[in-house]
Amino acid sequence: xxxxxxxxxxxxxxxxxxxxxxxxxxxxxxxxxxxxxxxxxxxxxxxxxxxxxxxxxxxxxxxxxxxxxxxxxxxxxxxxxxxxxxxxxxxxxxxxxxxxxxxxxxxxxxxxxxxxxxxxxxxxxxxxxxxxxxxxxxxxxxxxxxxxxxxxxxxxxxxxxxxxxxxxxxxxxxxxxxxxxxxxxxxxxxxxxxxxxxxxxxxxxxxxxxxxxxxxxxxxxxxxxxxxxxxxxxxxxxxxxxxxxxxxxxxxxxxxxxxxxxxxxxxxxxxxxxxxxxxxxxxxxxxxxxxxxxxxxxxxxxxxxxxxxxxxxxxxxxxxxxxxxx
Amino acid sequence: xxxxxxxxxxxxxxxxxxxxxxxxxxxxxxxxxxxxxxxxxxxxxxxxxxxxxxxxxxxxxxxxxxxxxxxxxxxxxxxxxxxxxxxxxxxxxxxxxxxxxxxxxxxxx
Numbered sequence: 001x002x003x004x005x006x007x008x009x010x011x012x013x014x015x016x017x018x019x020x021x022x023x024x025x026x027x028x029x030x031x032x033x034x035x036x037x038x039x040x041x042x043x044x045x046x047x048x049x050x051x052x053x054x055x056x057x058x059x060x061x062x063x064x065x066x067x068x069x070x071x072x073x074x075x076x077x078x079x080x081x082x083x084x085x086x087x088x089x090x091x092x093x094x095x096x097x098x099x100x101x102x103x104x105x106x107x108x109x110x111x112x113x114x115x116x117x118x119x120x121x122x123x124x125x126x127x128x129x130x131x132x133x134x135x136x137x138x139x140x141x142x143x144x145x146x147x148x149x150x151x152x153x154x155x156x157x158x159x160x161x162x163x164x165x166x167x168x169x170x171x172x173x174x175x176x177x178x179x180x181x182x183x184x185x186x187x188x189x190x191x192x193x194x195x196x197x198x199x200x201x202x203x204x205x206x207x208x209x210x211x212x213x214x215x216x217x218x219x220x221x222x223x224x225x226x227x228x229x230x231x232x233x234x235x236x237x238x239x240x241x242x243x244x245x246x247x248x249x250x251x252x253x254x255x256x257x258x259x260x261x262x263x264x265x266x267x268x269x270x271x272x273x274x275x276x277x278x279x280x281x282x283x284x285x286x287x288x289x290x291x292x293x294x295x296x297x298x299x300x301x302x303x304x305x306x307x308x309x310x311x312x313x314x315x316x317x318x319x320x321x322x323x324x325x326x
Numbered sequence: 327x328x329x330x331x332x333x334x335x336x337x338x339x340x341x342x343x344x345x346x347x348x349x350x351x352x353x354x355x356x357x358x359x360x361x362x363x364x365x366x367x368x369x370x371x372x373x374x375x376x377x378x379x380x381x382x383x384x385x386x387x388x389x390x391x392x393x394x395x396x397x398x399x400x401x402x403x404x405x406x407x408x409x410x411x412x413x414x415x416x417x418x419x420x421x422x423x424x425x426x427x428x429x430x431x432x433x434x435x
């Protein structure tokens with residue numbers, strides 16, 4: 001387990017007032033909220049911010065945290081000192097004090113570090129006990145798929161860990177495996193609804209639904225932008241200068257692509273309809289963009305050096321760094 | 327840890343294939359009907375139909391409603407603040423899409 005420096009996360013000194021902490025948290029929370037930020041690590045940062053705020057905004061937790069001393073470095077291997085929390089008493093640990101007018105019981109996951117100090121936050125636990133028959137709750141989970149799955153459709157096995165109450169009333173984690181068909185044409189951020197795969201109902205009522213939010217794994221070759229797919233296409237300088245027909249990779253296999261003569265690096269060539277396919281007949285497929293890059297042949301042999309030297313003399317007037325007017 | 331497997335599951339793509347009733351949206355977002363009415367009043371959600379009983383929400387409403395709930399809860403902003411944030415985020419997305427289209431054109435000679 002690694003030590004977390006909550007002050008560093010919020011960007012405040014250890015002497016910050018409660019007001020400074022509140023301001024710093026609010027500012028950073030707006031910046032890194034996963035619904036607002038485009039940064040890839042926004043979710044992780046936001047989680048850290050919440051956790052830091054949870055501790056530092058509460059004078060008791062903050063005092064206990066401070067008592068461990070300031071010699072720890074973020075990321076350092078950490079074990080809580082014995083009796084570190086002696087003399088402190090933490091309240092229930094309910095973040096919003098139960099007064100959130102917007103509902104939504106989802107808490108945030110806390111780190112091992114947080115839990116070693118303050119225990120697990122009450123996570124759901126199934127909500128209020130309801131009497132009589134009651135349809136089960138709908139559940140949400142995120143699923144990572146490969147880009148290719150959205151092109152061809154796929155069968156994917158997904159593992160979810162769900163808390164389940166046993167006959168003795170104790171809650172244990174249960175591993176649920178779902179074999180799910182990923183439909184062709186699904187997009188990042190879309191949801192797949194699996195009817196009846198949410199929480200079981202009570203008293204013989206129907207189970208809730210499970211919503212899977214789709215996310216794509218980063219692809220080594222293709223980048224996604226909405227429905228459009230981008231791929232870098234390397235050319236030799238003469239292919240770019242003279243024009244050529246080359247094989248361009250697409251998620252559905254290579255296609256022949258004509259490079260117009262005089263193409264510069266960075267030029268994007270569009271292959272219409274070769275992006276993500278449409279999920280429904282009549283829907284719009286995305287496009288594929290080949291972004292041209294130019295790869296120079298190595299100048300390591302005598303003949304290659306000669307070729308570069310003769311280029312240099314042919315292009316004696318060429319200025320690769322023209323000074324821009326103004 | 328126990329282990330269960332469900333196989334051969336086929337789902338529906340919410341954004342492409344489904345419209346949701348008020349009750350379905352409540353359940354899917356773990357929100358009360360009054361929250362949904364609040365977001366409709368703010369213009370965050372735009373269902374078809376005249377009354378909450380008849381409302382039908384597009385599949386995209388699910389993600390929007392969830393984002394609205396998270397923003398309100400995590401940033402402690404009120405409903406009109408959330409509505410404003412979502413509109414500005416939409417605007418940014420549109421502008422970015424236009425920017426991409428412009429930069430996809432071949433450079434002028």
